[in-house]
Amino acid sequence: MPSGAEVGLIFALGFLGSFGHCAGMCGPLVLGVAWGQKHLTWGQRWRQQVGLHLGRVLTYAGVGALLGQAGSLLVAGGQLAGVGSGVRQGVTVAVGLLLIWSGWRSQVPNWLRWGWHPRGNPPQNPVLLGVLWGLIPCGFLYVAQLQAVATLNPWAGAVLLGAFGLGTVPVLLGLGLWLSRVGTERGQQLSRWAGRLTVLMGVLMLLRTDSMVDITGYGSLLLLGLALLARPLQRLWGGLRPLRRHLGVGAFVLAGLHTLHMVEHSFQWDLLGIFFLPPLPFWGIILGTLGLGLMVPLAVTSTDGWVRRLGKRWHQLHRWAIGIWFLVGAHIGLLMGARWGILGNVTFILGIILVILLRQSWWWRWWGREAWYEPADVGY
Incomplete structure (x- = not known):
């Protein structure tokens, strides 16, 4: 078992590091939880916050x-505990998407109306959320994990x-409880920023996965398609x-992250290495870059101020989104088509075309469903 001095030092490491690293990296998640506690009593807020950190500490101990x-090179090398762990990658993607959804919902609570009341809150289990939180990759945490590996003893590692x-709890718990008590206009401002930071935290979670290129690329295409179909x-x-x-701004952000x-x-x-690529990936990158440039x-x-300034020209400008849709589709098809096979390529091309067809009134008339179609008011 570790000595009292070792335990004290590792506690101090967590406590001192939480003022900078933990508050900065995990702050958005704490803000997101605190935003949902405005209607609760002090006791309920306390229990939820404590449950959140209890779940996190239990995961750390486990x-x-x-x-x-284990104490082996397999574990120390990251197959289980590091950023490349399949379990942690999966949890990171799940938590990242949950954070994006939660933060976006706080900004636009009526974004979805199918099968869910916009003012309802999904059931939450703070301990379970804390358990998932404890699985999120963290460079600061790996320092302590190396010490656990060195013990070669499960109880000592735990x-x-x-x-x-436990060392990280005081700062994060205090921050969460303070934020949950803030009210009036300042509280509303913090709530809005909590939602935005939560979305950003979710994006950062996705960026820390090996598959972030696919997530950002396909995610950008999906958001752009939804913007065109809105x-x-x-x-x-x-x-x-x-x-x-x-949705359009989200597509641009994901496309920018994908490119970076x-x-x-x-x-x-x-x-300059782009010019030495084979023709298909070369033109795929060129078309994708052009599409990103047109998104700028x-x-x-995409603000109310610019809508007022540009008037009808705003709608004319944003019709570029149709051309961008084809450019992004060509970018993905040229780069990924070789992996999909004939069926995959045909399905992708039909999906690109279908989005444009759904924007045409004649398409709905042809199917006898013109009543389902919302025509363009100013041409967009």
Whole structure:
């Protein structure tokens, strides 16, 4: 078993590190939880916050026990505990998507109207959320995990990582309880920023996975497609149209993150290497870059102020989204088509075309469903 001095040092590491690293990296998650506690009593807030950190510390202790028992190069190398762990990657994606959904919902609570009341709150289990929180990859946590591996004892590993987790509790618990008590206009401002930071935290969670290129690329295409369908599907999905600009900006953000990751990891900032690629990936990258460039003015003008300034020209400008849709589709098809096979390529092409067809009134008339179609008011 570790000595009292070792436990004290690892506790101090967690406590001192929580003022900077933990508050910055995990702060958005704490804010997101606190935002949902405005209607609760002080006792309920306390129990939920304590349950959240209890679940997190239990996960740390469990991982510490596992690391202490194994103490092998397989575990220390990251197959289970590191960023490359399949379990942690899966949990990170799930938590990231949950954070994005929760933060976005706080900004636009009526975004979805099918099978869910917009003012209802999904059931929450703070201990379970804390358990999942404890599985999120964290560079600061790996320092303590290495100490757990070195013990070669499950109980010692559990004690060390549990002590580390307890060290991070005071700052994060105090921050969560304080934020849950803030009211009036300041509280509303913090709630809005909590939602935005929660979305950002979710995006960062996705970026820490090995599959972030696919997530951001396909995610951008999905959001752009929903933005294009928001108006024609108004009568079928009324809650989608108010989010049209949010969806477009989200598509731009994901496309930008996708591009940055490719430039940094695939090309290592050697952009001249693009000109030495085979024809299909070369033109795929060129078309994707063009699509991203055309997204910039659309994202910049996606505010109420620009809508008023541009008037009808705003709708004309944002019709570029149709061309961008084809450019992004061609980008993905040229780069990924070789992996999909004939059936996959045909399905993808039909999906790209279908989105454009659903924007056409004649398509709905041809199927005898014109009553389901919402025509363009100003041409977009």
